[in-house]
Amino acid sequence: MSQKKTVYIGPFIQCKTLTDLDICPNGMIGVDEGGRIAFVLRDERGRKIPEGDGWEDAKIVRIQDHGFFFPGFIDTHIHAPQYPNAGIFGKSTLLDWLNTYTFPLESSFADLATASRIYNRVVARTLSHGTTTACYYATVHVPATNLLADICQTRGQRAFVGRVCMHEMSPEYYRDESVETALRDSKACIEHVRKIDPEFDLVTPIITPRFALSCNTESLAALGKLHRELDLPAQTHISENPRECDLVRDLFPESKSYADVYESAGLLTPKMILAHAIHLTEEETALIRARDAKISHCPASNTALTSGRAKVRKMLNAGLNLGLGTDVSGGYTSSILAEAREAVFVSRHVAMDEGDEAKLSVEEALYLATRGGAKVVGLEDRIGGFEVGKMWDAQMIGLEAVGPETTELDQSAGPVEVFGKETWDDLVAKWVYTGDDRSTTAVWVGGRLVHAKEGFRL
Template identity: 50%
Template sequence: MTVDTKPTFTIYYGTFVNPVSISDLEYVVTGAIGVNDKSGTIEFVERNVSSVDQVLADKASLLVQYTVNVISNTDKQASFFFPGFFDTHIHAPQYPNCGIFGKSTLLDWLETYTFPLESSLSNIDKAKFVYNKVIDRTLRSGTTTASYYATVHVGATKALADVALERGQRAFVGRVCMTQNSPDYYCDASEEAAQAADLEVIDYVTGLDPTRERVAPILTPRFAPSCTPATMKWMGQVMHERDLACQTHLSENVKEIAWVKELFPENDSYTDVYDKAGILGKRTILAHCVHLSDTEVATIKARGSGISHCPTSNSSITSGEAPMRRYLDAGVKCSLGTDLSGGYAPSVLEVARQALLVSRHVAMKSSRGDADKLSVAEVLCLGTIGGAQVCEMADQLGSFEVGKKWDAQLIDLEVENSPVDVFEWQEPRIGEGGEDLNRLENLVAKWLFGGDDRNVSRVWVDGRQVIGSK
């Protein structure tokens, strides 16, 4: 018996929707994307093709060296390939508390719900159980890359990195640093202990994936009130010495901002606290940013840092409405975060939906009116290419382009028990030109406003299918 030892190559044929900038989606009714399965890299993107046979013929000189597989979505009229989502702000240990926040706002919510739950994950078996649950749920919701906050515990943070790598999700994994103004039962023993713990986690995660392409360490000062100036300054030094990403919270809540002013009276603003510590850089993710001054926005732009917009959380715990159009117009990198469990949903699609609605509430109260609204295309771009830009990975991820990785989801609006009803006259039909594209654009809008994880048929990370039937 002859065994075919050729490497494999997959052609994804059919309809795809592609973010081409932070504000524009490309709609392709019939196209083909070729992926080298070994590297997970896109090697060609073809638009307006008539058949798979045409693609095979046109690419014969390339494909002769491979065993070729074809995955097509043309059997479904209301189906399309879409890049995987980025969740740039998510607290993995808080997943069990999704939807639990009562009438609280940020600071009392932390004391009442968050710190007790996070502290209980010192039990590594419990932590692994929770982390498997949250990674499974986010993958099933189309999230292929997530930036995770873990807990203060070294062992449990290592476990989160292990689970992410095992389950196939790209992940930044950070041990939460808390060296002051934290509960006695849940904080670092000292600044020196926090530094040693961070270095141990950084070395462990780097050992799991020295390329940092699949899992990578990320420095994680919880927020300015919970970290001493010396701790943050040390993080700034390590961040630059080891070329690390950083994530923290910024200007989420009015009372929090006032507290920061009391704690750091010598600083001009909340943003200035981080800037003086040296932790604002091109790979710094700043979650929330609901209440920023123009000076703070300018500083964030100048440092190349990015914002993670968390509208479900900001609404749920009454933090406010972030003016995202203002930040985008200023040229700041912006993305979306679920912020579990301040946010009630593990789905970036839900966050995109809420980002659009929050922008309309901002517009209703603004003298700028409609100019402050975000569009369907913009919020979906924030959840894909925007996340890649904030994580400084836009050369690798976030859209379907030659040389990028095949991190993707197959959306099916006609799946059994779909929350979205698509009528026959709304389905794109090959060969109808502009009408085709209009129908596809409308399908994407129906998905944004009505879809959920039931519509995610398959998910791939790095060219490997991690969700869905083969």
């Protein structure tokens, strides 16, 4: 989609490395008609917009008041149909929660009116939180899964959309009839995405065995074959809950480990996203690293369902690539900013047992939310930062200034308050720890404005 050239002027912040932020207090970023970054100037003061190639007629977008541009968030693991249940998990652990809350809700997506209402809502909500890319699990239903792909395409969110494959360990009213029907229906959803987005510029199909317990050796092997033949990404769960891990050992006695179940099926590849990975053994970690499979860390869900505390520092030190996932509705929030906060806090609980090295910093959590997530979804050359050639997947963050005479609370203001003495590092920390969607002024995907707060003007 061709758009007008646009120049974004003001502070911008991005993750330079896992531990370092690149903070530019005065910047200018030019985005071409195709939504790609054409130039980055690091000191806007005294500079003019480059002449030639139509830049003199470009649209200008400036940071309003206090704030900055930041790369869009990447949610590497979210169950779109579970959105109405966000925050509802009771006292359940994983397997009880699936039967009590999840399967009954997901089965209702046989009704397209239900699917349309919920899918439109979850895509709009995640965009409002600055999520420019999301890896969605859908349901077993082909029409509803195709509808989710259509909604992502229409609303402009970069998305991986996967029809869930499952015919074991689930109610008879909600499962695939057979391995053959699972493959047939998965192929139908893949072909639908090819039809609406032939080059997968915005929406990409993703092969989605729910988890090992939902499948068997035959079905996993069939999906592994499809994964390799079509060279499409895949996503599933691994080592989320101790009871789940025990059941996998019982049901797959021929496999050396949970990770080996996927390895034997040909699913453990660089294009596989493994959610949770809380209870990995050292051997499994080494195998995942050797195969370059990716990890989605979902700290809010892991805590809510008392699944465990993922040892993120150990995984990073072992060379694994990690991103963040909200795992709605095991996770209570569809905000990756909140997930970054949860990642820091969970790491501090791990540190209480294992020492301070286990702690994640604000910078590291933001890296997982952006560049780390980009690697997990295989788009590190296209998104995650503000380098020339990358897509303008970005959010404008607005922070509320508290004047010297201000004593009353502005009810319409966002939660991040700036009193004037904060450094840029302080402002970023305040945003991570106290911010929410009210801090997200506007969001772009591939240069297209896909969300804006009321009152925002270009």
